Amino acid sequence: ETGVTQTPRHLVMGMTNKKSLKCEQHLGHNAMYWYKQSAKKPLELMFVYNFKEQTENNSVPSRFSPECPNSSHLFLHLHTLQPEDSALYLCASSQDEGVGNSPLHFGNGTRLTVT
Amino acid sequence: GQNIDQPTEMTATEGAIVQINCTYQTSGFNGLFWYQQHAGEAPTFLSYNVLDGLEEKGRFSSFLSRSKGYSYLLLKELQMKDSASYLCAVMDSNYQLIWGAGTKLIIKP
Numbered sequence: 001e002t003g004v005t006q007t008p009r010h011l012v013m014g015m016t017n018k019k020s021l022k023c024e025q026h027l028g029h030n031a032m033y034w035y036k037q038s039a040k041k042p043l044e045l046m047f048v049y050n051f052k053e054q055t056e057n058n059s060v061p062s063r064f065s066p067e068c069p070n071s072s073h074l075f076l077h078l079h080t081l082q083p084e085d086s087a088l089y090l091c092a093s094s095q096d097e098g099v100g101n102s103p104l105h106f107g108n109g110t111r112l113t114v115t
Numbered sequence: 116g117q118n119i120d121q122p123t124e125m126t127a128t129e130g131a132i133v134q135i136n137c138t139y140q141t142s143g144f145n146g147l148f149w150y151q152q153h154a155g156e157a158p159t160f161l162s163y164n165v166l167d168g169l170e171e172k173g174r175f176s177s178f179l180s181r182s183k184g185y186s187y188l189l190l191k192e193l194q195m196k197d198s199a200s201y202l203c204a205v206m207d208s209n210y211q212l213i214w215g216a217g218t219k220l221i222i223k224p
Contacts, residue, residue: 004157042119042214043202090157098210100146100165106157 003027006091006107013081014115021076021110023091031097032074033104034066037088049074050097081114088112117141119215121203126221127193135188135201135218143208149177149188150202152217158202161188190220198222 004025013019025032034046048056049068063085065077074091088111092104120138127133139147146165150158164170164179164186176189190197203215 040123040216042216043204043212045212100206100210101163103148103160103163104150104158104212105160108155108157 004091004093004105004107006089006110008110009108010111010113012113012115013078015081015083017081018077018079020078021089021091021112023074023076023107025072025074025091025093025105025107027093027095027105029093029095029105030071031094031102032068032071033092033094034074034076035090035092035106037090037109043090046076048097055097078112081112083114086112086114117207117213119203119205119213121201121215121218123216124219124221126223127190129193129195129222129224131193132189132191133193133220135190135203135220137186137188137203137215139184139186139203139205139213139215141184141205141207141213144181145206145208145210147177147179147186148204148206148212149186150204152200152202154199161201193222195222195224 007022031050036044045058046060047066067075088109090109091107094102096102118140149161152158162177169178174191179186200217200219202217204212
């Protein structure tokens with residue numbers, strides 16, 4: 001039990017589909033994050049929410065749309081994706097954003113394959 | 116630009132000691148993190164260094180030299196379960212995390 005739960009674990013979708021990734025944290029943290037992890041590449045920050053407000057959009061294409069209804073839940077809505085979007089999508093939370101010693105707690109990720 | 120360098124892959128023997136290095140060039144510094152990620156699982160937090168020196172936590176230790184832009188993670192008494200990727204990340208002056216690509220550690224019996 002990592003304290004951060006992501007569903008689904010695996011997702012295969014066509015380029016015309018619409019799907020959503022879900023993340024829930026049970027740690028009482030104030031900040032939540034979406035990261036993209038591709039093989040042999042550094043983690044790429046996509047979005048940050050602090051107290052439900054988006055504080056970072058790291059030049060992510062509009063085919064990725066985040067939603068944060070409350071401090072415990074985070075969604076990533078996907079539509080008209082490209083094959084190069086295939087990757088592991090990780091959700092994370094931290095007690096606070098922009099604080100030195102506030103480590104990230106990650107979920108197990110959603111392995112996304114775009115066909 | 117900002118950059119984190121760490122070896123792509125390392126191999127070590129069960130029971131031995133291994134040192135995973137991380138060098139960084141960032142705009143400012145507000146701490147360095149090490150995470151462990153087993154295949155198909157979440158990265159998990161191992162250590163945080165903000166001052167120079169060695170921090171020890173059981174079999175794992177992390178060292179930082181801010182003047183050299185250098186850190187290492189030292190793993191002692193290696194066990195098969197230590198086979199994983201180890202991620203180095205630096206928090207810059209804007210409190211943004213800059214990530215390395217990770218070091219895949221393979222432990223052989």
